[in-house]
Structure formats: C-alpha cells, structure tokens
Amino acid sequence: MTFLKYGLMFALLAGPATAAEPKPPAAAVVITIENFRYAPAEITVPAGSVVRWVNKDDVPHTATAKGKEPAFDSKSLDTDDGFSFEFKKPGVFNYYCKVHPHMTGKVIVK
Numbered sequence: 001m002t003f004l005k006y007g008l009m010f011a012l013l014a015g016p017a018t019a020a021e022p023k024p025p026a027a028a029v030v031i032t033i034e035n036f037r038y039a040p041a042e043i044t045v046p047a048g049s050v051v052r053w054v055n056k057d058d059v060p061h062t063a064t065a066k067g068k069e070p071a072f073d074s075k076s077l078d079t080d081d082g083f084s085f086e087f088k089k090p091g092v093f094n095y096y097c098k099v100h101p102h103m104t105g106k107v108i109v110k
Helices: 001-012
Strands: 028-034 037-039 044-045 051-055 083-088 092-094 104-109
Touching: 028 044, 044 051
Parallel strands: 028 051, 044 104
Antiparallel strands: 028 037, 051 083, 092 104
16 A cells, blocks of 8 residues: 555656657758759758758759868769758858759758
C-alpha cells in the first residue's frame, strides 16, 4: 500500500505524461533549372530554410556556391534530378553552374 501511495504522489507531482512532438521538416523552397537559367535567379529565405534545385533541362547542370570552399555543390544533375541544401546561417550565397558558368543565382539568408 505504501508503494502505491508514493508512486501515485510521484505521478501527480511529475504532471501528465506527454510525448514530445517531432518538429515538422521545413518546406523546401524550389528553384527550377530550365532554359539555361535558375528560376527564380534570386531568393531571400530565413535561416534554417531548405532550398531545392530541380533540373528541367535536357542537359546536366549544377548548383555550386562560389568560393574556394563552396558551402554547397550539387554535382551534376541530370534531367529531373534534384539537390537540396539547408541554409543554417544568415549570409549571401552566390552560386553558378560548373558546366555553364554564365548561369548564376543568389540565395540571401536572413
């Protein structure tokens, strides 16, 4: 009886048992690669956003951040392939296609 009494007291003090709800995944912002362009070519997103590039052209493309050590690099994306990257910190991320360097874009993270 004493065990039940103390067990019940502990349960009452601890409060109701609730399962922690998992954080839903952030919806991805999609950039389409089509007609040798990124669309949209410039976007602004909050920190923690996921950006996804999808190649709709008939030729391979990349989405590669500029710089010595790129923050992201999709490698070669064939038709209908995609690549996602989570932007955790604020900043300006200029990117281009390694195969077609005239193709450029920008992600602004606030």
